[in-house]
Amino acid sequence: MNLRTGIVRKITQDGMALLAAGVLIAVVVLAMAAPLISPYDPAVGELGERLLPPMTKGHLFGTDPMGRDLLTRVIYGSRISIIVSLAAVFLAGCFGTAAGLISGFYGGWADRIIMRIVDVQLSFPFVILALTIAAVLGPSLQNIIITLAVSNWVLYARLVRGEVLSIKEKQFIQAAFTLGLPDRRIMASHVLPNVVSPVIVLASLEVGRMIVTEAAISFLGFGIQPPTAAWGNILSEGKDYMTTAWWLTVFPGLAIVVTTLATNIVGDAIRDKLDPKLRLQ
Amino acid sequence: MTRFILKRLVETIFVLFLALTAVFGMVRLSGDPVLLMVPGDATAEFIEQFRKDMGFDRPLLVQYGAFILGAIQGDFGRSLRQQAGAISLVFDRVPASLLLTVAAIIPTILLSIPIGILSAYRRGSIVDRLGTVITVLGQAVPNFWLGLMLILCFSVVLRWVPTGGMGTWRHLILPSVTLAAYSMARITRLTRSSMIEVLQSDYIRTAKAKGLGDGKILLKHAFKNAAIPIITITGLQIGVIFGGAVITETIFSWPGLGRLVVQSIYFRDYPTVQASIFVIAGMICVINILVDILYAVVNPEIRL
Numbered sequence: 001m002n003l004r005t006g007i008v009r010k011i012t013q014d015g016m017a018l019l020a021a022g023v024l025i026a027v028v029v030l031a032m033a034a035p036l037i038s039p040y041d042p043a044v045g046e047l048g049e050r051l052l053p054p055m056t057k058g059h060l061f062g063t064d065p066m067g068r069d070l071l072t073r074v075i076y077g078s079r080i081s082i083i084v085s086l087a088a089v090f091l092a093g094c095f096g097t098a099a100g101l102i103s104g105f106y107g108g109w110a111d112r113i114i115m116r117i118v119d120v121q122l123s124f125p126f127v128i129l130a131l132t133i134a135a136v137l138g139p140s141l142q143n144i145i146i147t148l149a150v151s152n153w154v155l156y157a158r159l160v161r162g163e164v165l166s167i168k169e170k171q172f173i174q175a176a177f178t179l180g181l182p183d184r185r186i187m188a189s190h191v192l193p194n195v196v197s198p199v200i201v202l203a204s205l206e207v208g209r210m211i212v213t214e215a216a217i218s219f220l221g222f223g224i225q226p227p228t229a230a231w232g233n234i235l236s237e238g239k240d241y242m243t244t245a246w247w248l249t250v251f252p253g254l255a256i257v258v259t260t261l262a263t264n265i266v267g268d269a270i271r272d273k274l275d276p277k278l279r280l281q
Numbered sequence: 282m283t284r285f286i287l288k289r290l291v292e293t294i295f296v297l298f299l300a301l302t303a304v305f306g307m308v309r310l311s312g313d314p315v316l317l318m319v320p321g322d323a324t325a326e327f328i329e330q331f332r333k334d335m336g337f338d339r340p341l342l343v344q345y346g347a348f349i350l351g352a353i354q355g356d357f358g359r360s361l362r363q364q365a366g367a368i369s370l371v372f373d374r375v376p377a378s379l380l381l382t383v384a385a386i387i388p389t390i391l392l393s394i395p396i397g398i399l400s401a402y403r404r405g406s407i408v409d410r411l412g413t414v415i416t417v418l419g420q421a422v423p424n425f426w427l428g429l430m431l432i433l434c435f436s437v438v439l440r441w442v443p444t445g446g447m448g449t450w451r452h453l454i455l456p457s458v459t460l461a462a463y464s465m466a467r468i469t470r471l472t473r474s475s476m477i478e479v480l481q482s483d484y485i486r487t488a489k490a491k492g493l494g495d496g497k498i499l500l501k502h503a504f505k506n507a508a509i510p511i512i513t514i515t516g517l518q519i520g521v522i523f524g525g526a527v528i529t530e531t532i533f534s535w536p537g538l539g540r541l542v543v544q545s546i547y548f549r550d551y552p553t554v555q556a557s558i559f560v561i562a563g564m565i566c567v568i569n570i571l572v573d574i575l576y577a578v579v580n581p582e583i584r585l
Contacts, residue, residue, distance in 0.1 A: 120296050123517075123565050125524025128542060132307055132554065135546040136317065212423040216528055219425055220543055239429055239532070243437050250433075253426035261421040 017269035023262040031078040040069040042076040043227040054247050062247040064237060066227075070247060073229040074255050080230040081259065084141070085210035088148035089203045095149065096156025097192075097199055103157065104164025105187055115161070118154045126151055130213060134222040144223050148210055159202055163195045197274050204267035208260040215256055231256050289573060293566045298349075300562040304555045305348050318361060318549050357556035362545070367552040371538065371560050377447060378537035381530070382522055384457035389465045390515070397472025398504065401480060402495075412469055419466025424525050428459040428532040445534035456533040460525055464518040471514050475507040508579055516572035520565050 030037070039058075045067030054062040054070075061070035103114040121129070130151045137143040167173060168191075176186045217223035218232025226233050231252045238248025308314045315332045323331070332338050335358075336347065351357065357367040400409040435455060436444040442451045479485065480503055488502055489495075527539035534540070538557060545553040 116299070120299050123520055123569060124300075124562060125520050125527070125565075127524035127527050128539075128558065128561065131527065131543065131546060132558065136307055208421070215423060216425055220528065220531060221547065235426065235429065242429065242433055246433060249426075249429045253423070253429065256426060257422050260423070261417070264417075264421055 014269075016265055020262040020265035020269075023258065024266060027078055027259055027262070028082060030075055031082050034072075034075050034079055038069075038072040038075055040072040042068060042072045042229045044068065051241070051245050053245075054251075061251045062245070064234070064248055065241060065245075068227075070234075070251055073234055074231070074252055076229040077231040077234060077252065078255065078259070080141070080224055080228070081211045081214060081256075084144055084148065084214045085207045087145045088152065088210045088214075089206050091145065091149035092152040092206075093156050093199055093203050096153035097160045097195070099153065099157040100160025100162075101164060101187055101191065101195070104161040104168065105183070105191065111161070114157065118157050121151075121154045122158070127213065127216060130217055131220065131222055134217050139223055139225050141224065144214060144217065147217070148213060151213075152206065152210070155202060155206070156199060159198055160195050163198055164191055167191055167194055201267070201271045201274055204270045205264065208263035208267065211260055211263070212256065285577065286570070286574070289570045293570060296566055297559070297563060300559060301349060301352050302345075304558050305345055308551050308555065314551070318551055352559065357559070358552035360545075360550050360553045362548050362550040362553070367550075367556040368560075370541065370553055371556045374536060374538045374541045375560065375564075377535060378523075378526060378530070378539060381453070381456055381460060381526060381535060381537055382519070384453050385460035385464070385522055386519070388457070389461045389468060389518075393465045393468040394472050394511070397469045398476055400469070400473040401476030404477070409473075412473065416466045416470045419462050420470075422462065424459055424463055425528045425532060427462055428455070428529055431455045431459060432532070445532070447536055452533075452535075456529050456535050459532075460522055460529045463525065464522060467518065468511065468515060472507070472511055475510050476503060479503045479507040505579065509576065512572060512575055512579065516569060519568050523561060523565065 045063065047067045049059070049063050049067045050065055052059050052063040054060060056062060059069050059071070061074065063069055064073065099114055099118075103111045130147050133147045133150055134144060137147060173186065173190055176190055214223060215230070215232035215235070218230045219236045221233075221236065224230035224233055226237065234252040235249055238245065238252070241248055308317065315328055315335070315337050318335075319328055319331055336344060339347075355368055359365070360367045360370055363370060396408070396412050400406075400412040403409060432444050432455065435441050442454055446452055485503060523539070526537060527543055529535065530537040530540040531543050538561065542554065542557045542561075545551070545557065
């Protein structure tokens with residue numbers, strides 16, 4: 001590879017990341033501004049305007065079987081996706097990191113038990129676990145967040161444990177032990193800051209997965225319930241009208257794809273930026 | 282090798298035991314399991330009668346013991362919805378799910394690995410670019426949407442295949458493609474990066490310097506060593522495929538285990554839910570053991 005293709009590749013890669021970041025920012029801004037910019041109510045529809053195709057006057061994306069404007073519903077749906085995914089990742093990250101810290105730092109029985117649970121949960125299909133928990137807890141916004149967090153914490157626990165194990169042997173940690181610093185102080189001030197970077201990388205990659213999983217659970221009917229607009233349940237309502245109203249399934253799906261794609265690209269870029277720095281630490 | 286298999290079997294029993302306990306506990310997560318299982322408009326007398334009939338008025342430990350004992354003998358109680366034992370309902374659906382899973386995995390392995398190897402071998406080529414696009418899209422497109430779009434395109438508009446159900450080979454195409462998409466993307470990507478890493482190692486350079494043909498290097502030396510992470514991830518993907526099957530089977534009305542799980546949860550038929558989750562966990566354990574054995578076969582250094 002000569003110099004020119006190298007530079008072109010770098011620019012396209014960075015360009016992609018910037019574009020993806022831009023898309024994400026746009027989605028977040030749209031979500032936050034939803035009440036201000038949507039001309040319609042996402043939950044109430046005009047029954048006289050049911051199932052209008054896209055590009056009808058006043059309805060860019062068309063309307064759904066209840067006469068609600070699809071564009072408005074998709075924009076409001078983004079709020080759910082963002083809130084749920086960010087909250088779930090935050091919860092799972094905090095809990096998983098704590099578990100991983102304890103597991104890696106103290107070792108012994110705590111480690112063995114925690115890791116057994118992690119391994120078992122990891123090998124079980126994420127979706128089925130999330131479905132069952134969601135069904136038992138009942139459909140609501142908080143419960144979805146809890147469900148996703150419970151299904152997901154194990155990834156963070158395993159990652160953090162691995163990092164802690166490799167850091168434990170480093171000299172500055174050994175020095176802290178020798179100096180007689182209390183365990184909690186060592187964990188908080190010395191181990192934790194070095195473990196945070198991989199966790200952030202994992203979190204940024206997991207946000208996309210959370211969005212898709214929330215949509216899947218809502219799609220199957222166990223998540224956000226109508227009339228609250230969430231991408232998953234819009235798709236679910238729309239799938240019965242596939243032969244007559246294709247837009248009901250295409251547009252929310254596109255929203256999911258674009259957002260997930262953007263999160264994944266940004267996540268990859270974060271990983272690329274943080275990784276070399278990790279080595280130098 | 283036998284000692285290894287025995288050890289894994291013991292671990293599996295432990296894991297299955299944990300799974301049973303988890304399944305027992307899950308139903309009791311939100312307090313009273315009886316409230317979960319009765320219809321919404323049940324009277325107080327009905328609830329009490331139900332509680333007595335199903336044994337929920339016994340002390341928790343007694344319930345747990347009875348549950349485990351029953352499970353060992355294969356008795357998960359009767360389905361609350363259909364007139365049959367819970368476990369037999371589950372086993373009825375397993376063949377359909379297996380068919381779908383196999384139909385998804387075979388093209389995955391047959392396509393992803395060669396494409397991954399080719400992409401690594403000819404980096405930057407058209408094959409590589411195309412592969413990257415498919416990989417990125419495959420991981421970002423949610424499989425339920427892909428399924429819906431495929432139905433829209435090939436069933437509704439083109440009318441080449443039926444929209445759902447099971448029967449002829451035509452019914453199998455769309456569901457298996459939908460199910461395979463994500464795994465294909467991941468395994469192609471992984472094969473490619475794994476091969477790239479291996480191809481840069483010293484002993485490959487030595488082999489080339491010795492004058493060995495590219496084909497031989499690729500297959501005999503590089504791939505064997507790149508195969509290890511590939512096998513791991515492929516094994517993990519089986520779990521993902523089972524999970525994905527839940528949604529795919531629902532969309533395509535495929536009479537498999539995943540759809541049974543969703544329907545049972547929806548109808549609050551928790552004995553069936555418990556039985557299905559247990560069977561799924563069991564199948565995954567078996568696959569994990571097989572993957573580990575395959576590991577040990579491929580790499581003689583890993584004789585666990």
